[in-house]
Amino acid sequence: METITPQHFLILAFLLFSIGFLGVIIRRNLLLVLMSLELMLNGVNVALVSFSRTSLNLDGSLFVFFIMTVAATEVAVGLALLVALYKRRKSVFSEDTALLKN
Amino acid sequence: MNTVDLLFYLFATLAVGGGILMVISRHPVSAALFMIISLVSVAALFVLLEAFFLAILQVLVYAGAVMVLFLFIIMLLDVGPDGGKVSRIKLITGFAGCVSVSILIILLLQLFGTSIGDNSSWPAIENSQYVNGDSLLFATSVKNFGYGLFTKYMLPLQVAGFLLLAAMVGVIVLSKKSLPTEGR
Numbered sequence: 001m002e003t004i005t006p007q008h009f010l011i012l013a014f015l016l017f018s019i020g021f022l023g024v025i026i027r028r029n030l031l032l033v034l035m036s037l038e039l040m041l042n043g044v045n046v047a048l049v050s051f052s053r054t055s056l057n058l059d060g061s062l063f064v065f066f067i068m069t070v071a072a073t074e075v076a077v078g079l080a081l082l083v084a085l086y087k088r089r090k091s092v093f094s095e096d097t098a099l100l101k102n
Numbered sequence: 103m104n105t106v107d108l109l110f111y112l113f114a115t116l117a118v119g120g121g122i123l124m125v126i127s128r129h130p131v132s133a134a135l136f137m138i139i140s141l142v143s144v145a146a147l148f149v150l151l152e153a154f155f156l157a158i159l160q161v162l163v164y165a166g167a168v169m170v171l172f173l174f175i176i177m178l179l180d181v182g183p184d185g186g187k188v189s190r191i192k193l194i195t196g197f198a199g200c201v202s203v204s205i206l207i208i209l210l211l212q213l214f215g216t217s218i219g220d221n222s223s224w225p226a227i228e229n230s231q232y233v234n235g236d237s238l239l240f241a242t243s244v245k246n247f248g249y250g251l252f253t254k255y256m257l258p259l260q261v262a263g264f265l266l267l268a269a270m271v272g273v274i275v276l277s278k279k280s281l282p283t284e285g286r
Binding site for chain 2: 003004007008009010011012014015016017018019020021022023025026027028029031032034035036038039042045046049050052053055056057058059061062064065066068069070071072073075076077079080081082083084086092093
């Protein structure tokens with residue numbers, strides 16, 4: 001860890017977060033939206049571990065553990081909702097879920 | 103440029119490239135595979151940050167369980183290629199691109215604004231020993247991780263376990279075939 005500074009890891013984390021955000025907004029396939037959410041959470045995890053390593057503080061790493069738990073839960077529930085949606089509407093695209101405005 | 107730098111740039115490129123290819127890929131299955139590349143690269147970066155336990159968890163939970171679940175659902179629903187469709191309204195797509203890029207720029211400006219000159223000194227980190235009186239010291243062993251989880255973070259750990267139970271019950275209820283007597 002001589003020349004690689006925490007800034008490098010933070011820039012990577014920002015890039016991952018921005019790419020994930022872009023995917024959440026522009027993709028219409030809800031599966032891809034869920035995957036992009038995972039990418040955003042991964043960016044946050046990289047930032048947290050980097051801060052934790054830099055400040056020699058274990059709390060950030062422990063938070064990453066809880067973020068992973070919540071992300072796994074979120075994916076399980078989101079995919080179950082997606083399957084339920086597919087049963088009713090035969091589609092996984094977000095614009096087909098617009099009930100109020102067609 | 104030593105080995106650590108080389109490994110960092112290799113895995114950072116793989117992580118960002120996998121993410122970009124995931125967002126723009128046409129087929130959901132290839133998107134999931136690019137996502138696996140990205141997640142495994144992030145696990146390798148955790149190894150570079152000496153968070154070995156989190157790297158193992160990243161491979162097991164994300165690249166293992168979560169992405170297998172994704173692939174399972176993709177193949178269950180038999181989702182074909184959608185041609186990389188983006189939102190139909192061009193305004194929304196352009197707006198999303200602008201917001202995403204501006205988030206990146208703001209974060210980078212914030213980062214470089216706080217660290218002009220000395221690269222490795224941040225005020226928040228220098229003061230961290232005063233801010234957190236009884237903070238847990240960073241360690242690579244799983245033992246310290248478990249100690250932190252079962253002492254300082256006992257309540258959040260229980261809440262996380264309860265969250266998993268609630269999610270399991272919720273998923274079973276959601277994916278259960280509704281009985282004919284229930285009606286809608």
